[in-house]
Amino acid sequence: MxxxxxxxxxxxxxxxxxxxxxxxxxxxxxxxxxxxxxxxxxxxxxxGMPNAHSHAFQRGFSGMTERRGAGRDSFWTWREMMYRFALSVQPEDVQALAEMAYVEMLEAGYTRVGEFHYLHHDTDGSFYDNPAELSARIFAAAHETGIALTHLPVFYAHGGFGPVQADDGQRRFLHGLDTFGELVEACDAMVTRPQDRVGYAPHSLRAASQEELARLAQAFHGRKTHIHIAEQMKEVEDCLAFHGQRPVAWAMDNLPVDANWCLIHATHLTDEERRAIASSGAVAGLCPVTEANLGDGMFPAISYLAEGGRIAIGTDSNIRIDVAEELRTLEYGQRLFHRARNMLAGEGGSTGRRLFEASLTGGAQALDAPPxxxxxxxxxxxxxxxxxxxxxxxxxxxxxxxxxxxxxxxxxxxxxxxxxxxxxxxxxxxxxxxxxxxxxxxxxx
Missing domain, CATH: 2.30.40.10 (Urease, subunit C, domain 1)
Known part of the structure; x- marks a missing residue:
């Protein structure tokens, strides 16, 4: 009681x-x-708040990338550190890192996590005897800590638009369509608690070709679908160069984006792209603390929410795990840019209540959770x-x-x-x- x-x-x-x-x-x-x-x-x-986007293993190097190297530091230089760390962890380490992240999520007020899981293979890139070994470790961590899990195994096949061959740092992530389908089936078989779910996640437009994205959408129709998109300006520029369209515009024209989709970050948008996401019923998965840490940019939240757009929050790199901090950072970014206060509150309303309820509702939708x-x-x-x-x-x-x-x-x-x-x-x-x-x-x- x-x-x-x-x-x-x-x-x-x-x-x-x-x-x-x-x-x-x-x-x-x-x-x-x-x-x-x-x-x-x-x-x-x-x-309890849903955490729409987590890479649990990244909790292990929280605070360890704050030393500037030569030249301009960015997401792309941070990514090299992430790759080095990802190539070092063994299955028992993956579980231990996820357990710690999930403990901290629960202590922060998250009761469900969307685990965007792209660490699949052994350190040399070969398959484990159980090809779903590392997903099994994520399920075990969720069971141990008690957090509800929406597991999102990631399809990752290429190193860039073209497609460009993946580099050596990405060798633990890679799948073909057939083996990825087998991975998702294996994850389905791991669902033993009523609160757990399995969706899937094409990593990004640069990591999956147009044909692969289409075949995935057909094979997994009706599942919750998460994708990184328009996080960095380099991605936008590369997509323009290859497809002749910006990432969100291309996705809206070529993928069945609807209420089952969660577009992670979606930071760099034109007005037309922003309105298209809002009208599609998809959720924008925002990770304000990580986006600030990586220097990604700022999501146009004021206009998007006014247009009926749906949002969720996520801890992404798990550099900080705090419901209040994610919501506060989202609001404070808008204040700094617009030089005014209480930007995301309704007229005469509470900023905290608006942010909290919007993220609750959008997070539940994105993670296939009950209201x-x-x-x-x-x-x-x-x-x-x-x-x-x-x-x-x-x-x-x-x-x-x-x-x-x-x-x-x-x-x-x-x-x-x-x-x-x-x-x-x-x-x-x-x-x-x-x-x-x-x-x-x-x-x-």
Missing amino acids: IFAKQALLPGGWQANIRLTLDGGHVLSVETGAAPFHGDVTVDCLVP PVIAPGMPADLVALCDPLTLVAEGDQMLDRWIFGRDMAVSDVWAGGRHVVTDGRHVCRDRIQMRFAEALGRVLA
């Missing part, structure tokens, strides 16, 4: 809410209730916020204080009804952190 002094329910904020959980779902929601002896009492309860609401029959994916100052504040102000202030923090998290975070710490943190440290010791030795 959970007693919440305030809770964000489908009809809005309500006070004095008592929840009964059963079998991973919310059994009942009582309003105007009183706490019972033995209830877990929390200040504020909200639905993220606190209601009977829905999954018990719940996040409690604590207010150590015990201030009297209305619900929306609680979200604003969490996202933009310093005092509110995540105290408890239930994922699939499992109470995985108490007093701000994951119940398995100590042993998982130890395995994480051992993995890093091996990889960085």
